[in-house]
Structures are given as C-alpha cells and as structure tokens.
Amino acid sequence: MRRDTPPFVYRLLGALPSRRLSLPSRYLIAVLAVLVSAYLRQVVPVMGLPYLLFIPVLMVIGFVLGLGPGLVSTVFSAGLAAYLFVGEPNSFRLSGQEWTANALYLVVNASIVAVCASLRHSYTRLRQFAATLERRAELRTRERDQVWQAAPDMLCTVRLDGRFASLNPAWSGVLGWDREQLVGRRYSMLVHPDDLQHSHQALGALAEGEILFNFENRLRHRDGTYRWLSWSSVVRDGLVYANVRDISALKAQARALEEAETLLRQSQKMEAVGQLTGGLAHDFNNLLTGVSGSLDLMQVRLQQGRYDEMERYLHLAQGAAQRAAALTHRLLAFSRRQTLDPRPLQVNQLVSGMVELISRSVGPSIELSTQLDDALWITLCDANQLENALLNLCLNARDAMPEGGRLSIETRNVSLAGIQAAPLELIPGDYALIQVRDTGVGMTVEVASRAFDPFFTTKPLGLGTGLGLSMIYGFARQSGGQVRLDSVPEQGTVVSLYLPRSGDSLVPASEQASPPTPGGALQGETVLVVDDEPTIRELIAEVLGELGYIALEAANGTAGLELLRSPARIDMLISDVGLPGGMNGRQLADAARAQRPGLPVLFITGYAEHSVLGYGGLEPDMHVLTKPFAMDVLAARIETILRGR
Numbered sequence: 001m002r003r004d005t006p007p008f009v010y011r012l013l014g015a016l017p018s019r020r021l022s023l024p025s026r027y028l029i030a031v032l033a034v035l036v037s038a039y040l041r042q043v044v045p046v047m048g049l050p051y052l053l054f055i056p057v058l059m060v061i062g063f064v065l066g067l068g069p070g071l072v073s074t075v076f077s078a079g080l081a082a083y084l085f086v087g088e089p090n091s092f093r094l095s096g097q098e099w100t101a102n103a104l105y106l107v108v109n110a111s112i113v114a115v116c117a118s119l120r121h122s123y124t125r126l127r128q129f130a131a132t133l134e135r136r137a138e139l140r141t142r143e144r145d146q147v148w149q150a151a152p153d154m155l156c157t158v159r160l161d162g163r164f165a166s167l168n169p170a171w172s173g174v175l176g177w178d179r180e181q182l183v184g185r186r187y188s189m190l191v192h193p194d195d196l197q198h199s200h201q202a203l204g205a206l207a208e209g210e211i212l213f214n215f216e217n218r219l220r221h222r223d224g225t226y227r228w229l230s231w232s233s234v235v236r237d238g239l240v241y242a243n244v245r246d247i248s249a250l251k252a253q254a255r256a257l258e259e260a261e262t263l264l265r266q267s268q269k270m271e272a273v274g275q276l277t278g279g280l281a282h283d284f285n286n287l288l289t290g291v292s293g294s295l296d297l298m299q300v301r302l303q304q305g306r307y308d309e310m311e312r313y314l315h316l317a318q319g320a321a322q323r324a325a326a327l328t329h330r331l332l333a334f335s336r337r338q339t340l341d342p343r344p345l346q347v348n349q350l351v352s353g354m355v356e357l358i359s360r361s362v363g364p365s366i367e368l369s370t371q372l373d374d375a376l377w378i379t380l381c382d383a384n385q386l387e388n389a390l391l392n393l394c395l396n397a398r399d400a401m402p403e404g405g406r407l408s409i410e411t412r413n414v415s416l417a418g419i420q421a422a423p424l425e426l427i428p429g430d431y432a433l434i435q436v437r438d439t440g441v442g443m444t445v446e447v448a449s450r451a452f453d454p455f456f457t458t459k460p461l462g463l464g465t466g467l468g469l470s471m472i473y474g475f476a477r478q479s480g481g482q483v484r485l486d487s488v489p490e491q492g493t494v495v496s497l498y499l500p501r502s503g504d505s506l507v508p509a510s511e512q513a514s515p516p517t518p519g520g521a522l523q524g525e526t527v528l529v530v531d532d533e534p535t536i537r538e539l540i541a542e543v544l545g546e547l548g549y550i551a552l553e554a555a556n557g558t559a560g561l562e563l564l565r566s567p568a569r570i571d572m573l574i575s576d577v578g579l580p581g582g583m584n585g586r587q588l589a590d591a592a593r594a595q596r597p598g599l600p601v602l603f604i605t606g607y608a609e610h611s612v613l614g615y616g617g618l619e620p621d622m623h624v625l626t627k628p629f630a631m632d633v634l635a636a637r638i639e640t641i642l643r644g645r
C-alpha cells in the first residue's frame with residue numbers, strides 16, 4: 001500500500017519522544033525551556049518585545065509536551081517576563097497598563113498553547129488511525145496472497161488480447177508449465193484445436209461484458225496431453241479474472257459411466273433379442289414339427305396307398321401353418337409392420353358389439369361393465385386389430401382374476417397439450433382413450449416394466465406366449481397412438497389405449513365397395529409374377545394356371561422390367577416388395593406403369609414396408625396382400641382386381 005509522506009515538520013515533531021517521557025520530566029523540561037529562553041532574552045538584548053521569544057517556545061512546548069506543561073510554562077513565562085523585562089527590571093513593579101498587557105499575554109498564549117496541544121492530539125490520533133488502517137490493509141493483502149498462492153483452483157488474469165497477465169502456482173501443478181513460461185503468452189496456443197473456435201467466441205463474449213460460467217475447453221499439458229478445464233470468468237477494467245478448475249477426472253468418470261451404460265444397454269438388448277429369438281425358435285419348432293411330421297406321414301400313407309388318412313394329416317399341417325402365420329402376424333404387430341387397414345371408426349360401437357363375446361370369454365365369475373362416452377370422437381384405426389387388442393386385454397384381465405372380480409371398459413375423449421403429450425411420446429392433439437380396468441392381482445414394478453416385451457410372460461408354460469401386450473403396443477404405436485399400464489399389486493390394473501381422433505367422418509356401410517363376383521380368366525389374359533422366392537413364384541403360377549391365366553415369371557426387378565418392355569401381353573403385375581438386385585417392387589411397379597399406364601399391380605409382402613409402399617395409401621389400381629396368404633384368398637384377390645376394373 002502506498003503511504004502518504006507527512007510534511008517535514010510533522011515528521012520532525014511526530015518523531016519527538018514526548019509521549020514516552022514521564023509527566024514530571026515533561027513539566028521540568030517545560031520550565032527549563034522557559035528559563036533558557038529568558039536567559040537568551042537577557043543576553044541578546046536586540047530581541048525587542050519582552051514576550052516575543054516566549055511565544056514560539058511555548059507553542060513548541062504545547063505541541064510536544066502537552067497542555068499541562070504548556071499552561072504551567074505560560075504562567076511561569078508571564079511571571080518571569082513581568083519580573084525580568086517589563087517595568088522596573090528584576091522586580092514586580094509594573095504600571096497598571098503593563099499588568100494588563102501581561103495578563104493579556106497570559107490569556108493569548110494559554111489559548112495558543114491549547115490549540116497547539118489539541119493539534120498535537122489530533123495529529124497523534126490521525127497517525128494511530130493511519131497505522132491501524134495500514135496494518136489492516138497489510139493483513140488483507142497477505143490473506144489475498146495466501147488465497148492466490150495456496151488455492152487448489154487455477155486463478156489467473158488474462159488480457160483482452162488473450163495473453164496471460166498473471167497466474168497462480170496451481171497452474172504449474174495442473175499443466176506442468178512454469179508460470180514464467182505462460183505469462184505474456186497467448187492462452188490460445190495451448191487450446192485444443194477442436195476447442196479453438198468456441199474459446200475465441202467465449203473471449204469475445206467476455207469482452208462484451210458477459211459473465212462466463214463453467215465454460216469448458218481443453219488446454220495442452222507440457223507433456224503434450226490435454227486437460228479438461230472449466231472456466232468461470234468476468235472482465236474488470238480490461239482484464240479477464242478467471243477461476244479455472246481441472247475437470248479432467250470428472251470428464252473421464254462421465255465417459256466411463258457412459259461406456260458402462262452403453263454396455264449395459266447392449267447387454268439388455270442382447271438379452272431381449274435372445275428372449276425373442278429363443279421364444280420364436282421354440283414356437284416355430286413346435287409348429288414346424290406339426291407341418292413336417294404331417295407331410296412325412298402323408299408321404300408314408302401315399303407309399304402305402306392309404307389315401308383315406310391323407311386328409312387328416314393335411315388338416316394337421318394346415319392348422320400348424322395357420323398358427324405359424326398367426327405367430328408371425330403377432331410379431332409383425334409388435335414390430336409395427338403389420339399391414340393395417342386404418343379407417344374412421346366409432347370405438348363405442350365396436351365395444352358394444354364385443355360385450356357378448358367378452359363376457360362369454362371371461363366367464364360368469366367376472367362382472368363386466370362398460371362406461372362409454374356418448375360423444376366419443378371418431379378414431380382412425382384398424383377395426384379388426386382393435387377388436388383383437390381389446391379381447392387380449394380382457395383375457396389378460398381374466399387371467400389376473402382367477403377368483404373372479406370386476407372388469408370394466410371405459411371410453412372418453414382426451415385433448416393432450418404439449419406438456420401432457422410429451423411423456424406419452426404422442427404429438428399434441430385429440431385422442432380417444434379406451435381403458436380396460438380390472439380388480440386382479442396387478443403387477444409388480446418389475447413385471448410392469450417388462451410386460452410389453454415380446455415373449456415375456458409370467459404364465460405357466462403353454463398358457464401364455466407373452467405376445468399379447470407386445471402386439472397391442474405395436475398396434476397402438478403404428479396407429480399413431482400409445483398404450484400405458486397402471487398397476488398396483490393385489491389391487492388391479494388399468495390399461496389405457498390412446499387412439500388418434502380422425503378428421504374424417506364414418507363411411508356408411510352401404511357406400512363401401514362390394515367385391516365383384518369372380519368370373520374366371522378371359523382368353524389369353526397374362527399375369528407377370530416377380531418374386532425372388534422360387535416356391536412362391538411356382539405356387540402363384542399354379543394358382544393362375546388353375547384360374548386360366550397365363551403366368552410369366554421373373555426372379556428380380558430387372559428381369560421383370562425386361563418382360564414389361566417386351567411386346568408380350570401383360571394384364572397384371574404381381575410383385576414382391578423386397579426384391580434383390582437394386583430395384584424394389586414399388587420401383588418396378590412405377591417403371592411398369594410408365595411403360596404400360598394403368599397396369600393393375602398386386603404387391604405381396606411379408607410386412608408393411610412403409611418406406612416403399614408409402615404411408616399415405618397407394619395409387620389407384622395398386623393393391624397389397626400380406627404373406628402368408630391362402631391360395632384361395634390369392635385367387636379371389638386376382639379375380640377382384642382384374643374383373644373389378
């Protein structure tokens with residue numbers, strides 16, 4: 001701290017050791033000083049006025065030795081002057097006027113002495129105060145220095161041109177550089193190249209008066225590696241004051257945590273995939289055994305010539321194949337790739353129509369009730385799949401109430417604003433809500449969290465496939481809705497199914513197009529079949545032959561297109577959607593119609609490939625049939641398309 005130098009006189013006077021002298025010696029010195037000045041007055045007669053010399057001496061006495069000695073020496077000097085220099089020398093014979101002058105001298109000098117003494121007092125107080133202030137400032141500075149020196153955080157000041165102005169010792173500890181190596185250098189020389197741009201921006205923002213909190217970047221250590229630092233900075237008087245923390249360890253921890261989470265997610269995913277493939281393989285093996293066993297036996301009976309038992313095995317094989325188809329259908333429903341036929345639908349009507357079926361399915365021990373909102377909005381969804389979903393939910397409820405209970409189906413309208421829609425992963429808007437409520441055993445948190453997983457079931461082997469809820473989930477999501485579970489163990493479960501409100505009104509049943517009656521092929525009518533699976537091609541060609549059509553076959557899009565470009569007669573295209581060789585079924589159909597406008601197309605597909613078929617429906621005269629299909633269904637579809645034109 002800068003100290004103001006006091007004037008020379010004050011320094012001199014202040015240095016006089018008056019306060020260190022005892023009181024009697026101060027009085028003694030005062031009296032002696034008066035005697036010495038009287039003596040000087042005696043020996044130096046030119047000194048004029050009798051009292052003149054006493055005045056400065058008494059002022060000094062008052063200032064240096066204090067008020068008491070000052071007053072005593074004033075009285076003493078007045079007496080001495082009266083005796084020695086005024087009136088008749090060496091006697092107190094003075095005129096009245098002289099006595100008055102002497103008394104005046106006494107009063108005036110006493111006042112001067114008092115002023116000098118109080119001046120000294122103030123001066124001493126001022127000095128003490130200054131000393132205290134100085135001590136405090138020193139203490140504060142020392143404290144600040146300690147913080148600067150001993151702080152574990154890195155503290156620094158940086159000039160606005162990006163050069164370090166000062167750094168505390170923590171910097172050397174973290175970055176390995178000596179402070180002298182850093183002061184005056186641009187801090188950007190140490191910044192990681194990837195962090196340069198936003199570091200420059202941060203400095204710019206600081207220069208404009210912003211305060212920076214937890215700004216992160218990487219600075220180079222002396223050994224060439226980088227450290228993650230977090231800066232909190234502010235600009236004062238053209239200097240950046242920064243408190244910087246080394247967060248490398250935190251960053252490493254966060255990275256390790258992230259990696260662990262990724263690994264966990266991966267292993268959970270693998271577990272789910274394992275569960276799925278295991279369940280699938282198990283069910284399919286059973287069904288395949290049914291199909292292949294029946295076929296084997298048919299072969300044996302054929303060889304034995306026992307044709308009468310053939311039909312039985314045929315039915316067994318067909319039954320197993322149908323169950324396999326149902327299984328893949330449920331899987332596709334879960335993967336949201338079933339081919340849906342969404343139409344405007346009045347859910348209340350659908351529920352009312354199902355009450356009979358549901359009450360028969362759940363049995364008499366369960367009391368079924370419905371609470372349907374009369375003003376329920378029309379929804380857009382596939383009616384068959386909704387029936388399927390509702391039935392599945394009611395069967396789950398039945399299984400949760402082996403001793404009986406209450407089952408209710410409720411419907412109502414809900415309008416979801418952004419804040420309500422977000423947790424449901426829905427877009428804000430209007431939804432019809434269908435709730436299936438039971439008073440059954442409920443679910444634990446663990447079961448509820450896995451209930452939608454395909455093949456997850458708590459039911460004994462053979463009683464549940466674990467596909468019911470997964471299918472409902474896939475259906476709801478594919479329909480633009482959502483499904484949620486609320487369950488309390490021992491109290492019951494509510495399953496809420498949200499379906500989007502439809503902008504369209506209901507289509508009266510009478511307006512729905514009725515299929516034309518099949519009438520068989522016309523002379524020379526030709527159908528092009530494109531599928532990479534030879535068995536399917538062969539079977540379709542067989543069906544076409546049965547119906548009297550000529551079948552042309554192609555194994556991929558390019559071969560199919562070649563036929564379409566040839567002059568051959570082609571009345572219809574049946575094509576798989578996923579085709580090898582770079583051209584999918586949709587592209588083939590588009591190319592075909594460019595070549596032959598209005599050519600009817602029937603896509604046959606294993607699942608709904610929206611990216612190919614499009615969400616917004618197909619062009620007129622383009623149709624979809626989902627694999628697997630029964631051959632009579634295919635035949636009816638071909639007839640409908642060709643005859644219905």
Ligand SMILES: Nc1ncnc2c1ncn2[C@@H]1O[C@H](COP(=O)(O)OP(=O)(O)OP(=O)(O)O)[C@@H](O)[C@H]1O
Nearest residue numbers: 396397400442451457458464465466467468469493
């Ligand atoms: N209403 C309910 N009350 C209690 N638990 C339920 C209910 N609904 C589902 N669960 C639990 O969720 C599990 C999965 O249900 P999900 O419908 O997917 O399969 P599942 O009923 O076991 O078999 P299925 O494929 O035959 O439907 C059930 O095994 C059961 O533990």
Ligand SMILES: [Mg+2]
Nearest residue numbers: 392396468469
């Ligand atoms: Mg179920």
